[in-house]
Amino acid sequence: MTDPYEELPLPRTALALEALHHAKRTEHPAIFNHSLRTYLHGRASGERRGLLPGRDYDDELLFLGCVLHDAGLTPEGDGDQSFDLDGADLAARFLTERGMPADRVEIVWDAIALHLHHDLAMRKRPEIALVTAGAALDLGIDDPHTLPPGHTERVHAALPRLHAAAVLHDAIVGQALAKPHKAPPFGLPGELVRQATGAVWPTWEELDRTAGWNDYDGYRPGR
Numbered sequence: 001m002t003d004p005y006e007e008l009p010l011p012r013t014a015l016a017l018e019a020l021h022h023a024k025r026t027e028h029p030a031i032f033n034h035s036l037r038t039y040l041h042g043r044a045s046g047e048r049r050g051l052l053p054g055r056d057y058d059d060e061l062l063f064l065g066c067v068l069h070d071a072g073l074t075p076e077g078d079g080d081q082s083f084d085l086d087g088a089d090l091a092a093r094f095l096t097e098r099g100m101p102a103d104r105v106e107i108v109w110d111a112i113a114l115h116l117h118h119d120l121a122m123r124k125r126p127e128i129a130l131v132t133a134g135a136a137l138d139l140g141i142d143d144p145h146t147l148p149p150g151h152t153e154r155v156h157a158a159l160p161r162l163h164a165a166a167v168l169h170d171a172i173v174g175q176a177l178a179k180p181h182k183a184p185p186f187g188l189p190g191e192l193v194r195q196a197t198g199a200v201w202p203t204w205e206e207l208d209r210t211a212g213w214n215d216y217d218g219y220r221p222g223r
Contacts (some may be wrong), residue, residue: 039066042134065111
């Protein structure tokens with residue numbers, strides 16, 4: 001069978017290939033391409049920092065975190081949590097069922113569960129940090145011009161964008177409109193829902209009063 005990604009430096013372990021084919025079957029094509037670009041950008045970002053696969057981090061674990069990081073946006077992964085946690089849980093089940101040891105599954109779970117929390121993820125081990133770095137570069141959250149010359153053009157030629165940012169936005173918001181608890185205020189899914197619908201989130205003081213603590217009653221700033 002012809003490998004459509006033979007020109008890309010992807011790990012070819014049996015588990016990596018199975019995860020790739022699973023993601024391709026279950027994800028929207030734009031999200032699947034984003035997931036592979038996340039790996040390629042993350043790996044390039046690591047090389048810019050002097051991190052090499054096989055020497056400084058486990059390339060299979062990085063790839064699995066990247067290729068499955070948006071599994072929560074598939075029909076199979078659409079549970080009752082925010083999509084990052086749903087995706088982490090789905091990836092953990094997928095890998096555990098295929099015999100991956102628990103300590104390695106935990107690294108992939110962390111990489112997926114933390115990928116919306118940039119500052120936290122970037123302080124973790126490379127297999128976790130580079131998932132977040134790659135996704136941020138692909139969506140313009142981090143400056144893609146820091147990637148090596150010609151890298152982005154080569155990656156886009158092999159993995160077209162297919163309106164990735166717009167597709168991701170609509171998938172996240174669509175899940176949250178159907179299940180509002182998946183997008184609580186102040187997180188990324190909640191912010192996308194607020195932008196799309198004009199929803200108004202409670203203020204800090206309103207949250208306190210809703211809880212019934214009344215910490216603001218009689219409060220005078222500076223006292």
